[in-house]
Amino acid sequence: MQDDHSTNGGEEPPSDHRLQALKEFHSAGRGVWGDVSNADWNDWHWQLKHRITGVEQLQRLLPTLTPEEFAGAKLANHKLALAITPYFFNLIDPADEHCPIRLQVIPKAAEMRTAPWELNDPCGEDAHSPVPGLVHRYPDRVLFLVTDRCAAYCRYCTRSRLVSNASGYDFHPEFDRQIAYIRQHQEIRDVLLSGGDPLLLSDEKLEALLGRLRAIPHVEFLRLGSRIPTFLPQRITPALCATLKKFHPLFLSIHSNHPRELTTEVREALGRLADAGIPLGNQSVLLKHVNDDATVMKALVQKLLTCRVKPYYLYQCDLISGSAHLRTSVSKGLEIMEQLRGHTTGYAVPQYVIDAPGGGGKVPINPEYVLCRNAGRVLIRNYEGRIFEYPEAADGTPLFKAPKEIEERELA
Numbered sequence: 001m002q003d004d005h006s007t008n009g010g011e012e013p014p015s016d017h018r019l020q021a022l023k024e025f026h027s028a029g030r031g032v033w034g035d036v037s038n039a040d041w042n043d044w045h046w047q048l049k050h051r052i053t054g055v056e057q058l059q060r061l062l063p064t065l066t067p068e069e070f071a072g073a074k075l076a077n078h079k080l081a082l083a084i085t086p087y088f089f090n091l092i093d094p095a096d097e098h099c100p101i102r103l104q105v106i107p108k109a110a111e112m113r114t115a116p117w118e119l120n121d122p123c124g125e126d127a128h129s130p131v132p133g134l135v136h137r138y139p140d141r142v143l144f145l146v147t148d149r150c151a152a153y154c155r156y157c158t159r160s161r162l163v164s165n166a167s168g169y170d171f172h173p174e175f176d177r178q179i180a181y182i183r184q185h186q187e188i189r190d191v192l193l194s195g196g197d198p199l200l201l202s203d204e205k206l207e208a209l210l211g212r213l214r215a216i217p218h219v220e221f222l223r224l225g226s227r228i229p230t231f232l233p234q235r236i237t238p239a240l241c242a243t244l245k246k247f248h249p250l251f252l253s254i255h256s257n258h259p260r261e262l263t264t265e266v267r268e269a270l271g272r273l274a275d276a277g278i279p280l281g282n283q284s285v286l287l288k289h290v291n292d293d294a295t296v297m298k299a300l301v302q303k304l305l306t307c308r309v310k311p312y313y314l315y316q317c318d319l320i321s322g323s324a325h326l327r328t329s330v331s332k333g334l335e336i337m338e339q340l341r342g343h344t345t346g347y348a349v350p351q352y353v354i355d356a357p358g359g360g361g362k363v364p365i366n367p368e369y370v371l372c373r374n375a376g377r378v379l380i381r382n383y384e385g386r387i388f389e390y391p392e393a394a395d396g397t398p399l400f401k402a403p404k405e406i407e408e409r410e411l412a
């Protein structure tokens with residue numbers, strides 16, 4: 001599918017007019033931040049302090065801001081705040097209204113429209129929260145919301161009711177109640193730190209928190225979910241990696257949606273994490289005009305492997321209120337999955353899931369490869385559409401019959 005916008009995987013040369021615009025843009029180096037010293041630019045505190053958070057500032061930096069975006073940015077602070085790090089902002093192609101980076105972080109007026117089936121808590125997390133800041137939905141693991149802030153805000157955020165302090169959510173930064181709950185529940189062997197973005201905590205706070213969790217004997221596995229590696233790779237300092245390294249086994253799931261997010265800076269940050277022995281996974285959200293295209297998705301997952309990251313989940317976009325303009329169909333997701341499995345490295349293929357509305361948890365969604373199954377055989381198809389028979393007896397014992405490929409006409 002080649003259409004009117006730039007979902008081309010970031011690998012194909014842009015058209016002439018776009019090339020010119022990009023050239024002008026990049027000739028300024030860091031755009032309007034051209035005069036900033038390397039030391040400042042590479043300092044994550046500088047990046048956070050200079051985030052784009054206001055509509056006037058946004059319009060000044062992005063003169064191609066559309067009326068729809070202007071209206072969205074003006075209203076954003078009533079719902080989910082506008083915040084973009086200068087680093088991530090610089091990845092936006094100002095000449096392209098449909099730039100896949102732009103679509104993820106620049107608000108639109110459409111965010112203020114709520115479709116009838118959309119919810120503020122689409123995954124029913126609040127109903128599974130035994131103490132504030134903790135979601136216990138699966139038997140052996142919990143989601144621990146350790147902050148309500150992120151480096152930048154994704155416009156389709158599933159937790160927009162909690163984060164950015166725009167919706168009046170009262171966040172408590174002490175962790176005593178959550179840790180007491182985890183300590184009391186011996187069935188919890190896996191703690192997932194998320195938020196907000198846990199890597200916004202200082203190294204000292206992270207060290208203290210991870211230390212308290214590690215001190216609980218039944219917590220055998222720790223992981224973090226963070227978009228900092230792509231929004232703010234400057235945060236991934238050697239000191240942070242050294243801190244995280246003390247708490248193995250510790251995994252980290254990053255969040256990237258488009259191959260253009262995997263810049264040299266991000267690749268280096270991910271390399272530092274991987275060198276600290278942290279297994280890395282990626283979570284993507286299927287988003288209209290961002291990555292709802294098999295070519296883009298394939299470029300993303302393959303590039304992730306070269307950054308030493310295993311694509312973990314591909315999420316169908318949650319039914320979060322105001323996200324209809326970014327959602328795409330489940331059949332599109334299935335079509336993309338079909339074009340990954342078998343066509344690229346197995347490690348590159350994420351699991352496509354729907355986080356069931358109302359609190360059912362993640363449900364795997366797969367293209368159908370089992371065509372029929374009865375007492376005597378399983379009929380399967382492969383990625384090329386060829387059909388095979390696998391014989392088995394009703395009780396599961398193998399039949400002494402050669403497995404065979406079946407011509408489609410034989411099935412009729």
Ligand SMILES: *Cc1c(COP(=O)(O)O)cnc(C)c1O
Nearest residue numbers: 135136137138141142143192362
């Ligand atoms: C996603 C999620 C987890 C982790 O699920 P995995 O499939 O183990 O990665 C845990 N708790 C909640 C509430 C979640 O949403």
